[in-house]
Amino acid sequence: MPAKVAAAEMHETENGRVSACGSTVKLKRELGLFSAVNLILGVMIGSGIFISPSSALEHSGSVGLCLIIWAISGIISLLGALSFAELGTVLGKSGAEYSYFQEAFGKMHKFWGPLPSFICAWIYVMILRPAEVAVIVMTFAEYAVEPFTTDLHPDYKATAIKLTCLSALFIMTYINITSVKLFVKVQNVFGICKILACLIVIGGGIYEIAKGNTEHLDKGFEGSTFNPGGIALALYSGLWAYDGWNSVTVVTEEIINPGVNVPLSISIAVPLITALYVFMNVAYMAVLSPAELVSSPAVAVAFGARVLGPARALIPLGVAVATFGCAMSVQFGVTRVCYTAARGGHMLEVFSYVNVKRLTPAPAVAFQAILTSIFILVGNIKTLIDFASWFLWFFYGLAMVALLVLRKTQPDKPRPYRVPTVVPCFVLLVAIFLSILPIVHDPSVKYLMAIGFIVLGVIVYTLFVYYKFTPRALLRKFTFLTQVLFESVPPSKYQD
Template sequence: MSSEKMENGDGVKNNTASLCGSNVKLRRELGLFSAINLILGVMIGSGIFVSPATALKHSGSVALCLIVWIVSGIISLLGALSFAELGTVVGKSGAEYAYFQAAFGKMHKFWGPLPSFICAWIYVVILRPAEVAIIVLTFAKYAIQPFTIHLQEDYKSMAIILGSLSALFLMTYINITSVKLFVKVQNLFGVCKVLACLIVIGGGLYEIQAGNTENLNKGFENSTTSLGGIAQALFSGLWAYDGWNSVTVVTEEIINPGTNVPLSIAVAVPLITGLYVFMNVAYMTVLTSAEMVSVPAVAVTFGERVLGPASFLIPLMVAIATFGCAMSVQFGVTRVCYSAARGGHMVEVFSYVNMKHMTPAPAVAFQAILTSIFIVVGRIDTLIDFASWLLWFFYGLAMVALLVLRKTQKDTPRPYRVPTVVPYCVLLISMFLTVFSVIDDPSMKYVTAILLILIGVGVYTIFVYHRKTPTTLLRKFTFLTQMLFQCVPPNTRDD
């Protein structure tokens, strides 16, 4: 899919060649605090406020559900620490994409690069844009709620779509304009998210102190004994924790990554685990299991019962959490797109960097276009139904990549090295989740996931392996994109 650096239609060479060796590249702008907030920004989204009860539904009991949330946090930490080693060894942005390239890329001419391409195909073209669309739709729903009470449903739906597109435009502007601006906004939102979680936890502690423990005392009553049910419950918990690898997606923009990548993970993931567990305790204290499963937004119902006049804070919390989460997910996936384009697996111009702002502006704009399509089309929740299955398939493959790199690049310096037992544990967990969830619920969503992978194989075969690309069209597209975004190929050397 890579386009060549050729003359434009008038026979005049563009400025690509002359600027390629300049100091135009992504800069290391994220320190430790910003890296921690990036993880917080991606992990704390709408899920813990709106629909945390799916794990309760599959686990069947209060006690087992809390265990699921604790175990999900531990699994996320183990996976994140494994990714920390991969990030410091490979040293490139893109997370799984970069790791698959390093581990498997040279093994076979056709099959070697295929895992990287499929990963980029799923993440960049389908999964992350759909995820951002759902998050910004949730943002718009809660942000405009006070202003649409008296509107008819049709007008309310249109207002939500317009609000979503407005939020998407704003976060795209931030991500194109400046990494420093993104960092400032994300740091502010990260602090607000933690405060929001603490408000919920504080409300729960107040209810427990007042003696409202009837729901918690049910313990393991009605717990599931099905391995498939436990796998589904873990998937629900792990989906809420997803984003623990976000700092490794932007390794090239982390200051001192050898130290700050593992340290940010070691701080952020346990912090979020504690917040999630105690928030669920708070919810379960106030709401019965039946209520948690049935209400449209758990935190809103919780706020109405506990916070009284201050219950308006909950929709505000959800709006802040969702906007910050969507902005961070977009920030991360544009770096995957950037890395894939640099590796020849996406259109080359998506790896170009804006000369003034030093951001991958074409990749950001591409993600915004895909997301806006998902927003307008709607009915995309089914795409997220199999998201965890695909994610944990790739996470398991990343553990294989880590073990392969320990054999093939044993002499490469490793600023951080995770104990060997950890990637093996994460790999086994990945296999358990992907196999038993299908056994428990052999539905069409897994067929759809496999179909998307097979479509990716077809696209890879035609456009990447056999290079059947519309060269003239790509030249014109590259030229127009360069003119529109004032971007050039990056200098990838670390000065």
């Protein structure tokens, strides 16, 4: 049953919290199957497939091998997503990896047991996802303002882009604070628009092939790189474009009938995106030469200029729609990780509070907006997310370990959905491969940065979580002010 707020009267308690009298407050199940599919589409289809899907081609060396890499990347993503579906349905909690690590490892050791889940939340909430949203919003702003700033001085144009970034961030934050239903409606519209943009590219490719323009495709496997390192890097690029397949498990508590809709939405969305990505690459390769694909800063724009004629403006519009929808969905997901981590004692407790009227985690949404705005104002942060795939696949691999551990420690727990054991074992091997290979193939300072963030997280965990060193008086004031500002109270105890 959806949670109802029986009374919205709020008062301050002795410990500085605000409570709601006579109310049941928690996140509501608002996302049905269509919305769950659109959430996955919203996160997975970002700017990458429109702007620069060329890394896989560069590392594979040929059209034929590149298309195989894109197909294999989709299959691996599907297997990983189905493994996450088992974890999501057996636990029934939002937060994806964070919740899985808590359940699998949290009670193994007083200090080390909760550490993996804390590090996961630390990296995702404080650094990775806000930086990712900032980069996506910047891409949106660049395409949104381009038609109106062609004659502006570069400095004024840069200012216009940042102002557009902050405006877009404000709009998506307003949507995510206001209502899950509003988010669902907006995301459903954006999801349909993204599919249409992809189909426009595919349609243009079919038209060119029908005209007989198959010169580049006819090269097949000519120039293929069968070096294991090159193939692995090509696979790495493809898997990065597919990232987001776990997005529906981040919000399991808000999915209607998750035991059915979580695995079903994954089974629909990931193969659909795999087909779209493969056929879009076929379209690109039919029109543009491999050299043009590798060197073009915006592949879809170059494709549109050559194929769509007067309708080429649809491509920048499609990029803007894709990036805004993707950023909004990523923000929606990471706020649920923040909410779940706060509920588990690994973030400030106030970030687990829920708005008494709208039943959204308003403090967590606002916190993510503040972090993202800082990254936007800093500007040059693309190097910060260069090692994002390394972090992602490290955590994905650990999630497969968690799945196997839970099967051993909780064998009798009901599992509405179960994957064959070979699936998480295979995904674990892929994750180990992708975590080790980049360091061996291209050792660089970015991996030292990754280790540095982890070490900093261990220090924060030791001081503020394990030993609980907190300025209590200041924290009480901050909690009270945040609750009053966002009309939020502690959620009721989680129930299925």
